[in-house]
Amino acid sequence: xxxxxxxxxxxxxxxxxxxxxxxxxxxxxxxxxxxxxxxxxxxxxxxxxxxxxxxxxxxxxxxxxxxxxxxxxxxxxxxxxxxxxxxxxxxxxxxxxxxxxxxxxxxxxxxxxxxxxxxxxxxxxxxxxxxxxxxxxxxxxxxxxxxxxxxxxxxxxxxxxxxxxxxxxxxxxxxxxxxxxxxxxxxxxxxxxxxxxxxxxxxxxxxxxxxxxxxxxxxxxxxxxxxxxxxxxxxxxxxxxxxxxxxxxxxxxxxxxxxxxxxxxxxxxxxxxxxxxxxxxxxxxxxxxxxxxxxxxxxxxxxxxxxxxxxxxxxxxxxxxxxxxxxxxxxxxxxxxxxxxxxxxxxxxxxxxxxxxxxxxxxxxxxxxxxxxxxxxxxxxxxxxxxxxxxxxxxxxxxxxxxxxxxxxxxxxxxxxxxxxxxxxxxxxxxxxxxxxxxxxxxxxxxxxxxxxxxxxxxxxxxxxxxxxxxxxxxxxxxxxxxxxxxxxxxxxxxxxxxxxxxxxxxxxxxxxxxxxxxxxxxxxxxxxxxxxxxxxxxxxxxxxxxxxxxxxxxxxxxxxxxxxxxxxxxxxxxxxxxxxxxxxxxxxxxxxxxxxxxxxxxxxxxxxxxxxxxxxxxxxxxxxxx
Numbered sequence: 149x150x151x152x153x154x155x156x157x158x159x160x161x162x163x164x165x166x167x168x169x170x171x172x173x174x175x176x177x178x179x180x181x182x183x184x185x186x187x188x189x190x191x192x193x194x195x196x197x198x199x200x201x202x203x204x205x206x207x208x209x210x211x212x213x214x215x216x217x218x219x220x221x222x223x224x225x226x227x228x229x230x231x232x233x234x235x236x237x238x239x240x241x242x243x244x245x246x247x248x249x250x251x252x253x254x255x256x257x258x259x260x261x262x263x264x265x266x267x268x269x270x271x272x273x274x275x276x277x278x279x280x281x282x283x284x285x286x287x288x289x290x291x292x293x294x295x296x297x298x299x300x301x302x303x304x305x306x307x308x309x310x311x312x313x314x315x316x317x318x319x320x321x322x323x324x325x326x327x328x329x330x331x332x333x334x335x336x337x338x339x340x341x342x343x344x345x346x347x348x349x350x351x352x353x354x355x356x357x358x359x360x361x362x363x364x365x366x367x368x369x370x371x372x373x374x375x376x377x378x379x380x381x382x383x384x385x386x387x388x389x390x391x392x393x394x395x396x397x398x399x400x401x402x403x404x405x406x407x408x409x410x411x412x413x414x415x416x417x418x419x420x421x422x423x424x425x426x427x428x429x430x431x432x433x434x435x436x437x438x439x440x441x442x443x444x445x446x447x448x449x450x451x452x453x454x455x456x457x458x459x460x461x462x463x464x465x466x467x468x469x470x471x472x473x474x475x476x477x478x479x480x481x482x483x484x485x486x487x488x489x490x491x492x493x494x495x496x497x498x499x500x501x502x503x504x505x506x507x508x509x510x511x512x513x514x515x516x517x518x519x520x521x522x523x524x525x526x527x528x529x530x531x532x533x534x535x536x537x538x539x540x541x542x543x544x545x546x547x548x549x550x551x552x553x554x555x556x557x558x559x560x561x562x563x564x565x566x567x568x569x570x571x572x573x574x575x576x577x578x579x580x581x582x583x584x585x586x587x588x589x590x591x592x593x594x595x596x597x598x599x600x601x602x603x604x605x606x607x608x609x610x611x612x613x614x615x616x617x618x619x620x621x622x623x624x625x626x627x628x629x630x631x632x633x634x635x636x637x638x639x640x641x642x643x644x645x646x647x648x649x650x651x652x653x654x655x656x657x658x659x660x661x662x663x664x665x666x667x668x669x670x671x672x673x674x675x676x677x678x679x680x681x682x683x684x685x686x687x688x689x690x691x692x693x694x695x696x697x698x699x700x701x702x703x704x705x706x707x708x709x710x711x712x713x714x715x716x717x718x719x720x721x722x723x724x725x726x727x728x729x730x731x732x733x734x735x736x737x738x739x740x741x742x743x744x745x746x747x748x749x750x751x752x753x754x755x756x757x758x759x760x761x762x763x764x765x766x767x768x769x770x771x772x773x774x775x
Contacts, residue, residue: 160208161240167206167314168243171218174310180278182264184257185216185311190282191370191391192452195384195548195662197329202283202311209238211562216244217257219264226257229650230561233693237560250650258291262299274302281305282456286448286476289455305459330391330406330427332382336417337660339378341588343491346378347419349484353396356480362447364437365479367394369452371661372481377403377418380660386548387662388585393430395437402437404430431460438464438472446472449479451666482667485658487681492588492659493705496683499589499660500703500723502543504753505760506536507582507593507726512768518572518599526552526566529580537584547583547590547663554578558596559697561651561689574600577696583663592663592685594701597729609690610698610732615641615742616688617700620653620670620720622745624709627716631674631684638670638688649689657683657703678718682706686720700728725753727772735775746775 175183185207189200194212204210207225211234214227223244227235235246248254255263265275277296281289292303339345353376357365367373370389374380381390392405403418404425415424425433438444438461446461458474465472488496510533517524530552537543552566553559558579572578576599583592596613598606620638631654638653652671655664667676670684678684687701704720711717727750735743750773758766 161243164206164208164240164243167318168218168223170314170317171206171310172220174313175218175220175278178278178304178306178310179276180304181220181268181275182261182277183218183310184277184279184284185218186280186283187211187213187215188283190454190456191368192283192285192454193370193384193387194664195387197384197391199329202309202315205315206311207239207244209235211235215257217260224257224260226260232650233560234562258295261296261301265296265299265301268300274300276302276304278304278306278310280309280456281307281459282454283309284455285451286453286455286458287450289458290450305455307456329383331409332390333409333411334379334381334390334405334414336414337378337380337588339491341491341495341660342378343489346376346417346422349376349378350396350401350419350421352484353480354398357396357398357447360447360475360477360480361445362475363397363444364434364446365396366434366446366448366453366457367396367479367481368454368457369449369479369482371658371665372452372479372485373403374661375485375658376481377422379414381409382545386546386585388544388660389662391427393427395430395434397437402433404433434460435464439468440471442471444468444472445475447475447477447479449482450476452479452482478667485661486656486665486668487679488659488683488705489681493681493683495588496590496657496659496703496705497723499584499586500591500593501725501756501760502540502586503537503584503591503593504725505757506540506584507533507580507595508753508757508761508769509536509765510580511595511597511727511772512765514578514597515768515772524572525568526554526557526570526572526578527568529572529578530566530582533580533582537582540584540586542587544585544587544660547585547592551579551581551594553697554599555696556694559691559693559695561691561697561699572599575603576600577602577606577698579697579699581699581701585660588660590658590660590663591724592657592701592703593724593726594687594699595726595729596698596700596732598731602732606696606698607732607734609647610729611734611737612642612645612647613688613690613698613700614728614733614746615738617686617702618738618742618745620686620688621702621704621722622720622741624717624719625678627679627718628677629718630677631668631670632672634670634678635672635674638686642688642690647690649691651687651689653688654685657685659683678706680706680708680718683723684720702726722749722752725756727753727769730772730775733775743775750775 189196211231217224226247373394374389380388383390395402530550549564553563555576581594635653654670656668658665668682689699691697702724709717709719
């Protein structure tokens with residue numbers, strides 16, 4: 149979650165132009181018309197190590213999502229509404245076109261390529277598109293195959309990432325260095341934190357494989373690997389995972405990472421059927437697993453497996469003369485990981501309670517500083533909340549870069565560079581979106597507060613967003629309800645005023661893993677049903693460039709609420725306990741049901757935090773929650 153409020157300098161523009169020019173030299177060597185640069189790494193992570201931040205390095209755009217297409221003379225950056233402002237701030241005019249996905253007149257990647265193909269001359273009927281197959285999902289690759297080949301576009305998989313080649317050449321001429329990404333030591337989590345041993349998890353995975361008649365399960369998603377083996381690391385910023393591959397068969401499980409960073413005591417924690425191998429042996433190990441006299445069925449998760457792995461299996465299909473069958477299904481680990489067991493839920497409760505206390509202490513500090521006339525900046529707020537996070541027991545790291553946007557910066561959805569130069573001014577809003585990783589649990593929450601006395605329009609919009617949050621949070625829903633259905637419930641109150649927000653209403657959250665986790669979520673596109681044990685955020689918002697932004701976010705765990713007429717009903721239990729800014733709430737607009745929910749929530753905030761806070765903080769809490 150990274151953004152900036154600083155326009156690119158002339159030097160940075162020239163450097164970006166130089167990088168693109170060098171990339172085009174390599175493109176010409178492969179006879180490419182275009183080259184696709186993804187935001188993700190070889191494991192499809194959006195949060196990537198500095199050495200794998202290829203799109204950010206070559207373009208200057210640091211948003212966590214957004215792909216780049218480089219042509220012979222032009223370039224196109226594709227971003228969704230979360231990054232419209234950020235892209236405008238970070239991309240120099242003339243270097244590349246910003247394609248704002250979802251806006252009228254802005255083409256997406258497929259449409260842009262189809263347009264380029266249509267403009268090709270008769271002397272070159274096929275447009276050649278190069279890409280790194282290990283930075284593209286199977287789902288995207290198959291979509292390209294079905295749409296782009298029809299448009300006369302030839303897909304050219306290039307195993308050596310061309311941006312890496314440009315970067316390697318630049319490193320030789322500059323002081324820039326890239327730290328190794330697979331040397332941090334791994335550590336194991338006890339069953340007291342995970343609720344289930346690795347052996348038990350492997351048994352469940354193999355049972356799922358057996359039911360689906362699957363012989364080989366390659367795992368490329370790092371969160372799935374960390375969860376399965378009860379191991380954690382620090383290769384990826386803010387996510388306790390590690391660079392690795394895994395392959396599970398009926399009798400053996402391979403874990404492929406840097407063996408030198410796995411201590412003897414950690415190895416002893418692994419079951420006897422787990423074989424530890426070097427990361428570089430993934431291809432050869434996978435090829436051996438699918439080589440057998442009998443037919444082998446391999447499961448590939450289209451969303452979480454790379455096209456590179458897919459092509460490895462396709463090559464073995466040819467060698468084995470179609471003795472290898474590919475089954476495209478969701479990896480069973482994804483759902484297992486999302487449905488938290490009772491121990492994981494308790495760990496999530498504990499972690500989010502600590503984060504709630506830290507955030508509450510931050511807002512008490514903020515209130516007192518402003519009342520005393522102190523001059524504060526975005527950076528001051530960021531430093532304070534992070535200090536309070538660190539003071540809680542079992543703190544590991546942040547779960548993402550803190551977003552502390554004041555005034556107009558609050559409308560930049562993923563504004564992740566709080567500035568020591570931007571002061572908090574009366575009459576403006578402050579949006580603070582932050583989270584922490586504690587041993588066993590991950591946190592994420594957002595509050596928007598008024599600096600000084602709020603305006604009528606700020607109260608109006610804040611109350612609308614709060615109503616949207618409450619409507620979703622208090623909603624009971626029958627078994628089988630999808631995230632898309634709940635998303636519409638949240639947006640309804642904003643839609644009535646012709647307002648909306650570009651991001652999803654909620655995302656799944658891992659247990660001491662990624663702060664964004666599937667398959668569950670609450671958004672227009674999520675068709676996966678919410679189930680008990682799943683943790684999700686609820687975070688409606690409103691953003692107006694030049695005015696400011698509002699987001700209100702809690703984490704919730706899905707709970708069973710009972711049954712009626714043979715229908716099982718679910719609901720949300722809060723994990724986050726932080727007061728809302730009462731100065732921004734027009735209670736006259738709330739229905740009796742909404743007001744009852746708000747009062748009950750605020751009572752729970754005071755009741756729970758009173759047991760762990762000093763008298764001064766408790767008194768402040770009572771005033772802050774008096775609606």
